[in-house]
Amino acid sequence: MNIEQAAKQLEALGNPTRLQVYRTLVRAGDSGLPVGSLQEKLGIAASTLSHHLHRLILTGLVTQERQATTLICRANYPAMDSLVGFLVDECCVDAPCAVGEGEAAA
Amino acid sequence: MNIEQAAKQLEALGNPTRLQVYRTLVRAGDSGLPVGSLQEKLGIAASTLSHHLHRLILTGLVTQERQATTLICRANYPAMDSLVGFLVDECCVDAPCAVGEGEAAA
DNA sequence: AGGCTATTTCGACGATCGTTGAAATAGCCT
DNA sequence: AGGCTATTTCAACGATCGTCGAAATAGCCT
Numbered sequence: 685m686n687i688e689q690a691a692k693q694l695e696a697l698g699n700p701t702r703l704q705v706y707r708t709l710v711r712a713g714d715s716g717l718p719v720g721s722l723q724e725k726l727g728i729a730a731s732t733l734s735h736h737l738h739r740l741i742l743t744g745l746v747t748q749e750r751q752a753t754t755l756i757c758r759a760n761y762p763a764m765d766s767l768v769g770f771l772v773d774e775c776c777v778d779a780p781c782a783v784g785e786g787e788a789a790a
Numbered sequence: 791m792n793i794e795q796a797a798k799q800l801e802a803l804g805n806p807t808r809l810q811v812y813r814t815l816v817r818a819g820d821s822g823l824p825v826g827s828l829q830e831k832l833g834i835a836a837s838t839l840s841h842h843l844h845r846l847i848l849t850g851l852v853t854q855e856r857q858a859t860t861l862i863c864r865a866n867y868p869a870m871d872s873l874v875g876f877l878v879d880e881c882c883v884d885a886p887c888a889v890g891e892g893e894a895a896a
Numbered sequence: 897a898g899g900c901t902a903t904t905t906c907g908a909c910g911a912t913c914g915t916t917g918a919a920a921t922a923g924c925c926t
Numbered sequence: 927a928g929g930c931t932a933t934t935t936c937a938a939c940g941a942t943c944g945t946c947g948a949a950a951t952a953g954c955c956t
Contacts, residue, residue: 687813691806697877698801699914703793711880719933732915734934753923753932768874771803774817805944825903835946840904842944859902859953898956905950912943920935926928 685770689743693767696743701728702736709746709759716749716758791876795849799873802849807834808842815852815865822855822864 740746749756846852855862
């Protein structure tokens, strides 16, 4: 995980609408959610949702799988995991802090 | 931590320059770093840095303390901690994943 | 007070974002 | 083939961003 990639993912999550989309997907778990359901749940224009979804997919945070005419969206857990890892990564290289208590600097 | 706040913080970290600033501060640890040193390290205009720093401070990710004429900047670890917590929070409410293995849903 | 250094504020610029409705496309079903 | 639903692409818009240099301010020191 380089800094450019991390910044792109953070930027992708840094929009309220997109963060909501992402969280909804996270909650939905492995079964995922069709674009249409997502749209209903969030109450935004289909084109807007499609746009945001596209960005989320570009950064690797979300994946899609076709099932007939509907597209199932899923949160990409490992991607988030490694993003969080990056955030905590260099934490406290020479100072104590609450987060990395011995695992980050190991 | 609400979604608006989280989005603001993620957006703040979602700019390569700002993420670099933040990470530099994280590495610097509790002793922090003066604005000037930060500027030298990153090689950007002072006004640009000041602007980014301001955004980071507004979201609560960074704090400043005055020491005579120089301003010491510090990463706010607890803030990052709670942001990461938010990200992992609702993870896998009804599906298994690698990240939250029993702590998030507790 | 006067000067000096550190930092911020101001003003500007092109670039990107976020949103939408309308139109185009994808893929099923009869 | 023809129609139907799901989703994306297009075109557009005002709004915000990221960057900079120049000018203003903050606070110390003599």
